[in-house]
Amino acid sequence: MTRYEPFRKKKDFSLVILLVAIALFFSYSAYANLFGVRFLLTSAVYPFQYVAAGVWGWTTGVPANIIHLRNLSSDHAILKDKYNAALIKLAVKDELAAENKRLSEALGFKARSRYGSSMMAAKVIGRSGGSWLSLIEVNKGSLQGVRVDLPVVAVSGLVGRVVEVSSLSSKVQLIVDPLSAVAAASQRSRDQGVVSGYSFDRLAMNYVGTGAEISAGDLIVTSSTSGLFPPGIPIGTVTSSEKKESDLFYKITVRPAANLSRLEEVFILL
Amino acid sequence: MRFIKYLIYILIVAVFQAVILPKFAFLGIVPDLFLVSVIVISVLQERTNSVLFSAGAGFVQDLLASGLYLNVIIKTLVSGAVNYFKEDFNGSEYSLAVIAVAVAAPIIIIGEWLALACFFGQQVSWSYFIVRIAVGTIYNLLALPVIFPLIKGLNNDER
Numbered sequence: 001m002t003r004y005e006p007f008r009k010k011k012d013f014s015l016v017i018l019l020v021a022i023a024l025f026f027s028y029s030a031y032a033n034l035f036g037v038r039f040l041l042t043s044a045v046y047p048f049q050y051v052a053a054g055v056w057g058w059t060t061g062v063p064a065n066i067i068h069l070r071n072l073s074s075d076h077a078i079l080k081d082k083y084n085a086a087l088i089k090l091a092v093k094d095e096l097a098a099e100n101k102r103l104s105e106a107l108g109f110k111a112r113s114r115y116g117s118s119m120m121a122a123k124v125i126g127r128s129g130g131s132w133l134s135l136i137e138v139n140k141g142s143l144q145g146v147r148v149d150l151p152v153v154a155v156s157g158l159v160g161r162v163v164e165v166s167s168l169s170s171k172v173q174l175i176v177d178p179l180s181a182v183a184a185a186s187q188r189s190r191d192q193g194v195v196s197g198y199s200f201d202r203l204a205m206n207y208v209g210t211g212a213e214i215s216a217g218d219l220i221v222t223s224s225t226s227g228l229f230p231p232g233i234p235i236g237t238v239t240s241s242e243k244k245e246s247d248l249f250y251k252i253t254v255r256p257a258a259n260l261s262r263l264e265e266v267f268i269l270l
Numbered sequence: 271m272r273f274i275k276y277l278i279y280i281l282i283v284a285v286f287q288a289v290i291l292p293k294f295a296f297l298g299i300v301p302d303l304f305l306v307s308v309i310v311i312s313v314l315q316e317r318t319n320s321v322l323f324s325a326g327a328g329f330v331q332d333l334l335a336s337g338l339y340l341n342v343i344i345k346t347l348v349s350g351a352v353n354y355f356k357e358d359f360n361g362s363e364y365s366l367a368v369i370a371v372a373v374a375a376p377i378i379i380i381g382e383w384l385a386l387a388c389f390f391g392q393q394v395s396w397s398y399f400i401v402r403i404a405v406g407t408i409y410n411l412l413a414l415p416v417i418f419p420l421i422k423g424l425n426n427d428e429r
Contacts, residue, residue, distance in 0.1 A: 042333055052285040126288035128335050132382050135336055164336045171336045178392040199398035200298025
């Protein structure tokens, strides 16, 4: 070792400084897409995630499948009976739906699905590695018609919105993400507010004024004032609602309707 | 050869971080395998290689994220800091890695929270904030005994 080495090692941090400068440039939000490179790189990572998610699902599914095989025969008989009964009900419902369509058209209404859009099922293949951000990655991308800002729901309620799209996959910002903001309303009192992430399983409903009537147990749904989400999608249930005398707004916490930590399949509203 | 080996390592870590670890999340918290890997590489490797690895690892982690792209800066700074302090450190490589994880993990969680609060005006629950720091740091410390010998093995293969 020469006499120079310790001195040189201590002072030569030009590479670190250079990399930090480059990182700062790339990290600035305006360049977040890195001039299209990000789209390509995200698409390149997708096959690894997809294969890993598939292998993991298959591996963890094998023991459960063996157990389920035992009950398969009896389940099949029960389900067959239910299926036959449902077929009859379905025939009646088809007739009613056709009648409803005819009458609606006669009244000048356009038949729409529950949320006023068509839905696309998507499988969750990954989650964000960040400390605070809550994102999921789904296996539908621009090739399937997914676009940024499309709403994403689960059977029980709102999940979030698409924030980034690559060719075969998309990133969905969950409503529990601190950067998420959803225009919301109480289903009962129609008081309006903005719901954003507060912790991993809680939301905060902000900007609800002093005259509001929101209490624990109220269902919060997407508001008709939202430019992104169709109105009426369940967001969650109020768990607490507090206000001190000096406060301008209520402090409201909401438990999400959808189980966001156990999502496996979601629906993108197109 | 070394480049390809570390590239494959980063990809495996990325898949683990995004696909496998979330299945074992506790209160939505998972260990940051990228951070632990960056610290271990910075302890074991020379400065230039470790800083380049850290920038690459941070970049891949930012690819998995959206909205807040701070990982390239954070990982590069962590690597730079570990390289700076390791020259005067008298203990073993492993104990340096333990100290670095124990110090860096909470600082990063606080830093990201400050970025959220300052740049985006977002607030999170105080109790969750404290739990996140504690559980996140413990998780990262638990990941260290797995990652340290793994990367040491990769390094030894080169010699």
